[in-house]
Amino acid sequence: MPPMSFGPLLVLDGDGTAYGVGGLVLDCPARTIPQLVAWTLEQPVGAPALNRNGMPADPLVVLTEAAAERFGLPARLEGHEQRAGLRLEDDHPIVKQITRAKWKLTLRGFGPWARVYRPAKAGARQCVQFALPSWGALDARAWPGVSDMTAPEIARVLGLYAARVTTPRGTTAVTGLELMTSLRPPTRAVRNDTTGAWESAHNPGSLGTAPVDCAPPEAPPEHPLAQGWTKGFINEEVFQWVRDVDLVDGGEVTLACALGLDVNAAFLAASSRINVGLTSPVHVLNPVFDKKVPGCWLTDLSHINLDPRLPNPFTPSGQRPTGPAWYETHTLAYAQELGHNVNPTEAYIRTTSGAYLDPWHDRLKAALLDTMASLGVRADMEPADLLAAMERLPDQDPGLRAVLAAIKATAKGGIGQLRKRATGLRYIPGERWPALDRPTWRPDIRAAIISKARVNMHRKMLKMASAGLFPLAVLSDCVVYPAP
Template identity: 30%
Template sequence: MTDQGHPTLFESTLCEFVKAAIDRDLPAPRTFPEVHPREIREGAGYLAREFAEALMVTPATIRNWEKGVRGQGPEWRAYCHLLHHLENRGNPEPATAAAPAHPPAGIPAPRTALPSPAVPAPATPPQTSPPLWSEPAAPAVPRHTALPRGHIGSVAVLSAATGGFTVHLPDGRSGPCPVTGPEDLPHLAARLGLSPWTAETNSSKGPHRRIPPVLALTASATAALGLPPTCHGPHQDTAAEILDRIGRDGAGRTVGAWSHLGLPNSVGLRLLILPWTPAARALAELPTPTDTARMLGEYTRLVMPPAAPPGYCGIDLMGLMRPELAANSFQDPFLGFPGPARTGVRLWARTPSSRELKRDCVVVALRTTLPFANAASSDTRLPSAQPRHFNNPAFDRKRAGRWLVDLSGFPHDERLPFPFTVDGRPSAGPDWYPTAAVAYAAQRLEVRPIEGWLCPDGGKPYLVAWYERLRDAQIAVLDRTGVSTEHRRDAAPEPARMLADLLRMREHADPVDLALLDAIAVTEAEAVLEPVEGEPGWAAYAREELLARAASNLHRKLLITSRATLLFPLAVTPQLVLYSAPSPDVFHVIARERLKDAPASFSLGARPGGVQPAGHAALADYADLLACLRPDDPAAPALLNSLFTVPGTR
């Protein structure tokens, strides 16, 4: 505290600073900062979500305050004090004392000392030890990648060289690590000061689970520890034997890149063996350990710790953002039933017409950015209690559950996929559909449900916080690349400029940022497209609702585009749309001047719901590929997606 009784950010976490200000119920400062509040926050490396979590308000409240709306109450006054101290952090007052030599464990010393008075020594002075870390001579990490101090100790990367092992932290620090073999790994969390990660949410309901710290092994560390280069094929038994010997939970199960090492009276340690992850997947090893540590640290800050494969992280994040959802113990009444609520096109494709082949067209690929997060709006509801069975229920778009209804009468153009089935073919009669699918059908068809498994109280929009987390993570990375994240069409850049920004990002952006964009996209997509073992009962409802709403959004855009341009897609997956066009120019499909009266059509952009060009191919090559694809093959959509993948659009 200063001598005026004001709190200071000196070596404290954001939450601690705010708590101190609220507890003392300080009056608001007499003057408001001269610099724009958003510039102060971003200059300090914080997200609006992090301010909201610390102040226990919503991110929307923070955005309103930054727009000039004045608040009231202790949260508003704490916000004003926070801005003042962040604004003046580079101009300490002359009468302030120096920072103590030993900051709390797991919290790095700030680059610039903040104003702080002399404080009395604690009753029990902290134990001192030789410094383990070496500060980089010239930090290459931009200021926006600086991690919140409360999360700095949740992830680390271990590499090896001739001189021994080295640990790398996300903030650029590195130091020697006393490791002699795999048996030392379970104890590294305590030795290095790695701390568990706890999700900070605005909700006070449900359990707040702690996630163990994550230690990632590079290829060099994996080899130096005597671990095999892969965990598959002939190396599988060796990998399992070594990990089981050092305390892997679930001994006897199939071994993978992620393992949990447990210790008595400890949350344990999550081990991520980077060479064992597929090279084409997200969260893979980058060229240098420093970049890998930065990438994993930023993923922890923006999303959550990479303590499991991306798909499971995506499901886990839904519960972490809304603990009351994770506390739900109801079971899916359709477990064991053959194919309930089959909806959302997984792969639909058509053969090129003779006219398209004669015109020597090319295939132009458009990739949708975070389509499932974009679908998680306030209208997407999940059951908040065990669903109950109803006969002949009246359809209510605000009621979570599944409906037995006949949608075969939905108006359909055979040149477009039918939006309510997995293969894009029209349904033949009644089937079970989630609420989002029936709501879209009800816009063009009178629906009469026959049965329903429905939530008694209608359900709740649990997934909004999940969407906001992924959206804010995406925007935070894009802001560093210079790509516009403006979502309003009247304020968004012209299509030509947006395309130039996207192409420049792919060529010149920091590889860490491109890897982060890929990791965010894979986390979102695999959470919905790939069910994981042991997932909670509500996950099936979440998956079906998001698939159905994303399919409805995509079908609406396909329909509007076809009416405006007379173009029809060649193939459609949840993330990819292929068109035939005279040239690779994406503006054959996205022409703002022709679609200006169709605001729900495709638009270029890297925000959730926008589309980005994902490459092109010869039409003849597509026809050859189509002959090999089977729409009923679960791997077919992934194969098609892999052919049109560029950095930052996975």
């Protein structure tokens, strides 16, 4: 039987029936988690690598609530387990069962998403991932209604997501981040000219295998580099602005309605062809601004006069800057586009850069458009037909709508993971936290995406203003206009 011919995942129900993609139905004889791991690895379950330099996806087994009880797991994590970080205690019988069978768990233990593995054997991975919807693995905000679906329907929904995006590897945010690495693996195999042997080498265009520190002004307040830093921090966030009531004119006041216009997948769109740094920042004094160089720049934009009926594009609050501040490259490039001089006094720039996110954007965009088309909404529709199709969307296939929501959450959450903050009651500001040790902890890339998205929003509003239409409020990717 060909490898991976059963598809990327199985959904196991309480009677021992395992459901896969394409209507696949199997009888699973396993009665313990170690037996289930061994049985799964005997099946052709998994997914090929998304990049020729990448790794195939490990098989995913989803346990329904009834299946969890079948294997001796609690139907839900409650009480002490719930308070202890959503995972079983190390002395739980199931955890002991796994370790006695010579299997291992990752540091996050056995929780809503768990990995059970042994070291690779003869170059082949021995790892099975588990997801337990009844423990909260499929968050209702990202996977609306999926936890309550039947096992075959869960297999259909997750299988479609896996085909169009990737096999889920945790929350949609975690999956979004992992997708970046899957599409731009940090290493590639190269042949040693001397020995003729294959060796691992840096993959050009990737973030590599080593984490890099951000620039001090790019750090969140709890970061070690932020301690004692007194020159201010970059604040590239989404718009949150309301127009001053004194600037609402008489004609607008007489209009009966307010209309919200939402930009579909604004942050995903902003990641398209975006040039981001691939290395550590370099500190420069009195630099000449270059819109092609990613980085953060210290300059004063408070002298720029703009129409107060629009949010100021240089700040998330939409208010005029009050003095020198740190800005991401796209924000300053937009100031130049509007006809103003930019004279930074200091900068942290990345001298090596590239379109790291291109394959990530392209895959998620294709998944989004394909799923919208499956729901009857196509990009080539006439405006009236498009609006009618969008109005019918809430009545369409719930499974497809869940996939659509998950794709959007993957894009948005993956970007958020680039600046994952410290968590935990025991965390002390100034200490490092685990996310800092991965190459994909890159707050500068997140800042670039949000800066570009905010600039894109302002550019659209400026075009509307040329027709005499001014927003009442803006929140993230939604603009509210007065309407009759």
